[in-house]
Amino acid sequence: MxxxxxxxxxxxxxxxxxxxxxxxxxxxxxxxxxxxxxxxxxxxxxxxxxxxxxxxxxxxxxxxxxxxxxxxxxxxxxxxxxxxxxxxxxxxxHKTPMTESVMAHLLAIKRALPWMYKQQENSEWSKRSGSTELFGSTALIIGPGAIGSEIGRLLQAFGVTTIGCNRSGKNAANMNSMITFDQLSDVLPKVDIVISVLPSTPETIGLLTYDHFVLMKEDAIFMNFGRGDLIKEEQLIQAIQERQISYAVLDVFENEPLDENHPFWKMEGVIVSPHVSSHSxxxxxxxxxxxxxxxxxxxxxxxxxxxxxxxxxxx
Amino acid sequence: MxxxxxxxxxxxxxxxxxxxxxxxxxxxxxxxxxxxxxxxxxxxxxxxxxxxxxxxxxxxxxxxxxxxxxxxxxxxxxxxxxxxxxxxxxxxxHKTPMTESVMAHLLAIKRALPWMYKQQENSEWSKRSGSTELFGSTALIIGPGAIGSEIGRLLQAFGVTTIGCNRSGKNAANMNSMITFDQLSDVLPKVDIVISVLPSTPETIGLLTYDHFVLMKEDAIFMNFGRGDLIKEEQLIQAIQERQISYAVLDVFENEPLDENHPFWKMEGVIVSPHVSSHSxxxxxxxxxxxxxxxxxxxxxxxxxxxxxxxxxxx
CATH class of the missing domain: 3.40.50.720 (NAD(P)-binding Rossmann-like Domain)
Known part of the structure; x- marks a missing residue:
């Protein structure tokens, strides 16, 4: 037996x-x-x-x-x-739940759901949602493997242009174009959404730095759904505090669980997803x-x- | 001039x-x-x-x-x-923003974003999200015109089976099958999501009643993004209070703006979208x-x- x-x-x-x-x-x-x-x-x-x-x-x-x-x-x-x-x-x-989480967060931000829920808490009818659209955006997907390509497929269905980014620049599915890690700085100023689904390897630890965030658009959305060591948190915090970007949606952190006094909890423009993007x-x-x-x-x-x-x- | x-x-x-x-x-x-x-x-x-x-x-x-x-x-x-x-x-x-709003609300509910935002307000790390997936669901789209068909297209991209419902049962784009208004009661027990994008016409006023909600699944999501006179609000309120369904996402109401004392604001399972689904x-x-x-x-x-x-x- x-x-x-x-x-x-x-x-x-x-x-x-x-x-x-x-x-x-x-x-x-x-x-x-x-x-x-x-x-x-x-x-x-x-x-x-x-x-x-x-x-x-x-x-x-x-x-x-x-x-x-x-x-x-x-x-x-x-x-x-x-x-x-x-x-x-x-x-x-993890492919299906993680992809749905990424799409949920992006659409929620574009369609102003955090604002809407807050209005409802206050029983307040207002139409000043400031909502925008995903349609017509450009997204950079760093690490387009099985999950990143599935994200690319659905982004494209919403009319988003997808750029994949990996070490070699070798083609990945559902990407309109590809770049290498070395080309990141050239492309960051042109994209509206930056999504990392990279694993943690010697090459990806600290791949992003504060300087990359300075290059991004002011209304860019950054999503880290890979590993928390992609960027030093102090650098990410500085970039967000300076409003170099408008949103950071974080599913992974340097230390998990996130300490209850961690600045991310209360920062404007930060969405804390407690490493549950693959849960289902x-x-x-x-x-x-x-x-x-x-x-x-x-x-x-x-x-x-x-x-x-x-x-x-x-x- | x-x-x-x-x-x-x-x-x-x-x-x-x-x-x-x-x-x-x-x-x-x-x-x-x-x-x-x-x-x-x-x-x-x-x-x-x-x-x-x-x-x-x-x-x-x-x-x-x-x-x-x-x-x-x-x-x-x-x-x-x-x-x-x-x-x-x-x-x-209205097609693009309304469709993105519908998808945003559905994915937000499935991926537990309302729960997540609440956790963040309390600086509380928990993984008990109770999240599920859109993948594998069945959705009924009542009134599949230009907007409904666009919703159908994106639902199908997420692996959702789509059933269109109109007066004649005549084919609409991006629907796996079609039914007529008369067949609603047969189909409601089988679907996970019910979305109305119907305009207000003599035939659609009061098309849905309390009895239809009793037929729906307990975990069904109902979305009214058409007109507020599709169902009498007192009947919808009764159905929600009895937990005949789990969520009602409402973009339209009998009277707009919604009175600040209206029960919808504070009801469990109700999302009030202040008629902004087409805004952008x-x-x-x-x-x-x-x-x-x-x-x-x-x-x-x-x-x-x-x-x-x-x-x-x-x-």
Missing amino acids: TNVLFTFPVKEYLIEELQTEFPEVKFTFSSSKDQDALKSAEVIVTYGEDISVATLDQALALKWLMIASAGLEKMPLSEILKRNIFVTNVKGI SEYVPRALKIFRHNLHEWIEAGTNFQNVIDLEKGY | TNVLFTFPVKEYLIEELQTEFPEVKFTFSSSKDQDALKSAEVIVTYGEDISVATLDQALALKWLMIASAGLEKMPLSEILKRNIFVTNVKGI SEYVPRALKIFRHNLHEWIEAGTNFQNVIDLEKGY
């Missing part, structure tokens, strides 16, 4: 579906602090943050780590590799779909796994 | 553009209460609400009324017809584009006018 430990809670109807589909598997829903469960688990399904070297030391039967998230940067990858543990993740399932009621069902496929392969000793991580490459 | 009276304010750069393009025209920017301007105006450019029979009686030189809006229902059409005044409007220019910083420039085309025709005694109103038909 295969023992599978989930270190996060799962809704009852999804548990029932799992047990019906895999009668030969023993599922335990607990935490990585449950030493008994940890000891006997052949498979651990986790969001990843609870997997330390100490956890691995206790998980004596562990052969497969199923990470129900996309980022691996906080995991002890070399220790996992040393123990020859098979690793899969759920890369790809569909998240766990979609992650379990990948897991169920892989669990069948696992039980039947198949090889057709989805989202296998190459630990030496780190993705 | 042709005298043109604008009864609403226009930004300075647009005035300069007009004067440069039409040196032979005398433009006056005032109001319909300006008796001198009214008396000599051959052309009046107005949002329409200030045109009464008394205004017409004073506008002795008036030959062309340019209405910078789409609705004509409050205008004294038979009196205008009697005086043989030429009428044009700007039908069509691009509105006047876009209206003037139509006007400038028509003014050239007018001066040169041409016939190729845009958006001419047939007063006998009323549209």
